[in-house]
Amino acid sequence: xxxxxxxxxxxxxxxxxxxxIPSQPGEAPVxxxxxxxxxxxLDQISWVVVGYAVxxxxxxxxxxxxxxxxxxxxxxxxxxxxxxLALRAVAGVGVLLSGREPDEVSTHVGxxxxxVCIMPLALRSVQDDHGAxxxxxxxxxxxxxxxxSVRMVMTL
Amino acid sequence: xxxxxxxxxxxxxxxxxxxxxxxxLLLLYALFTLAAGARxxxxxxxxxxxxxVAYSLSLLAAITYALGWxxxxxxxxxxxxxxxRMLWVELAGVLTVGTLSLVERDWFPDASVWSDYxxxxxxxxxxxxxxxxxxxxxxxxxxxxSGVVTAFRVVAFAEALSWLGLLTGMFxxxxxxAGEQGVHVFGPIxxxxxxxxxxxxxxxxxxxxxxxxxxxxxxxxxxxPFCTALxxxxxxxxxxxxxxx
Numbered sequence: 001x002x003x004x005x006x007x008x009x010x011x012x013x014x015x016x017x018x019x020x021i022p023s024q025p026g027e028a029p030v031x032x033x034x035x036x037x038x039x040x041x042l043d044q045i046s047w048v049v050v051g052y053a054v055x056x057x058x059x060x061x062x063x064x065x066x067x068x069x070x071x072x073x074x075x076x077x078x079x080x081x082x083x084x085l086a087l088r089a090v091a092g093v094g095v096l097l098s099g100r101e102p103d104e105v106s107t108h109v110g111x112x113x114x115x116v117c118i119m120p121l122a123l124r125s126v127q128d129d130h131g132a133x134x135x136x137x138x139x140x141x142x143x144x145x146x147x148x149s150v151r152m153v154m155t156l
Numbered sequence: 157x158x159x160x161x162x163x164x165x166x167x168x169x170x171x172x173x174x175x176x177x178x179x180x181l182l183l184l185y186a187l188f189t190l191a192a193g194a195r196x197x198x199x200x201x202x203x204x205x206x207x208x209v210a211y212s213l214s215l216l217a218a219i220t221y222a223l224g225w226x227x228x229x230x231x232x233x234x235x236x237x238x239x240x241r242m243l244w245v246e247l248a249g250v251l252t253v254g255t256l257s258l259v260e261r262d263w264f265p266d267a268s269v270w271s272d273y274x275x276x277x278x279x280x281x282x283x284x285x286x287x288x289x290x291x292x293x294x295x296x297x298x299x300x301x302s303g304v305v306t307a308f309r310v311v312a313f314a315e316a317l318s319w320l321g322l323l324t325g326m327f328x329x330x331x332x333x334a335g336e337q338g339v340h341v342f343g344p345i346x347x348x349x350x351x352x353x354x355x356x357x358x359x360x361x362x363x364x365x366x367x368x369x370x371x372x373x374x375x376x377x378x379x380x381p382f383c384t385a386l387x388x389x390x391x392x393x394x395x396x397x398x399x400x401x
Contacts, residue, residue: 065368106202110194122183129175136180144187 038095039156045088046149049115052081053146060139070130070138075123078138081145082119089116092152108155115148177291178232184284185225191277192218192269199266207266213253217269217281220246224288231292239292247285250274254282254348258341272344282348287355305397308360309388315353315378316385318346323381353378360397370396 056077063071089112102108122141126134196214204211224246227239254273257264267276274281293303322345325338354375361371370391377387391397 104198106198110198114190114194118187121186125183126179129179131175133176133179136177137183140180140183140187 038098038100042088042092042095042156043153045084045091046153049081049084049088049149050146052084053142053149056081057139057142057146060135060142064132064135064139068132070126070134074135074138078119078123078142081142082116085115085119085145085149088112088149088152092156102156104155108152111148111152111155115145115152118144118148176232177287177294178228181228181284181288181291182225182232184280185221185228188269188277188281188284189218189221189225192221195269207264207268210264210266210268210271213268213270217249217253220249224285228288228291231295236292236295239288243285243288243292247289250282250285254344258344273348275344275347279344279348279351283351283355286352290356290359304356304359304363305399307356308397309392311349311353311356312377312384312388315346315349316382318342318349319381322346350378353384364396366396 056074059074059077060070063069063074092112096102096105096109119141122137126137192214196211196218199207199211200215220242223242224239227242230236231239250270250273253268253270257268257271264271269277270281273279290304290307293307296303321342322339325336325340325342328334328338329336357371357374357378360366361374366374374387374391377383388397
């Protein structure tokens with residue numbers, strides 16, 4: 001199996017999900033979709049990522065106020081966010097490999113790479129520290145991920 | 157043989173350097189190094205002729221952020237000399253490029269990272285060196301709390317002053333109909349000072365251990381014109397800015 005195998009498989013799943021949504025008002029949904037369907041599905045994942053990242057930032061702020069230390073479940077939530085970002089990145093690469101090109105490929109790919117790197121680096125930098133300031137690091141990383149995800153939507 | 161076994165003194169800040177505000181600063185500097193560096197390199201590689209000054213200044217900003225990261229890291233280990241110079245250089249860079257982008261618009265057909273004082277990044281580029289300088293000042297235990305309070309007083313006054321500038325600009329734009337240059341200049345300045353006020357208020361809240369309702373009042377004071385100055389007066393009279401014992 002080549003490296004592109006799983007990504008193309010995921011991209012085909014994304015396509016089939018989008019195929020259930022009609023592209024024009026009054027038009028019947030067509031299984032299989034198209035380029036626009038792929039992009040719409042990617043956008044949906046990106047917006048879920050944005051909402052979830054903002055939630056993590058708010059919870060980090062609340063934890064800083066309430067407990068002044070980082071609860072273990074916040075790390076779990078952050079890693080779940082990373083999972084979503086990895087899913088978005090893999091599906092996005094699959095869509096790119098299937099022939100769809102953003103207006104600025106290098107910029108978009110840069111955002112995709114940045115999106116999956118930010119949270120692990122942030123968590124790594126505070127892995128031995130569960131103090132109040134480590135919550136600031138998680139919150140800043142979550143806000144950055146949200147901003148990058150918005151930019152991914154804008155550049156695709 | 158370890159350094160301690162050899163008789164070297166262990167740095168007194170080692171434990172303190174593990175946890176603190178510098179962790180957030182380091183992440184922000186790393187993010188801005190990445191963002192400004194990638195942005196400027198792509199722009200210079202693909203369309204350098206479109207806005208050479210702006211793209212070059214973005215690259216300069218990326219280098220500044222990389223050096224700022226090194227400076228903060230060294231300062232967190234107790235070596236503050238480089239940071240005390242580098243953060244002022246960064247602040248001067250943001251203010252100079254931000255002002256030039258407003259005054260000499262022909263030089264900036266496309267935005268740089270520091271255009272309009274970093275408006276494209278939510279004014280974080282303007283707030284970052286100020287936050288860094290405040291953190292650096294807090295590293296000196298003899299001046300830490302008074303430094304934060306002094307910064308709060310200065311920024312609260314500056315916020316009210318920036319309102320005056322913005323309202324004057326709006327007067328000339330909407331009442332006298334004499335152009336919108338004043339709004340163009342004072343709009344970004346007010347935005348920057350506003351965000352700085354929010355950051356400094358959060359630091360003062362923590363340093364002075366204000367109850368939540370005082371902190372909310374301080375933050376809400378940034379919304380109506382001139383109320384930050386009124387809040388500062390009230391906080392001073394009620395002992396909210398007195399040195400903590």
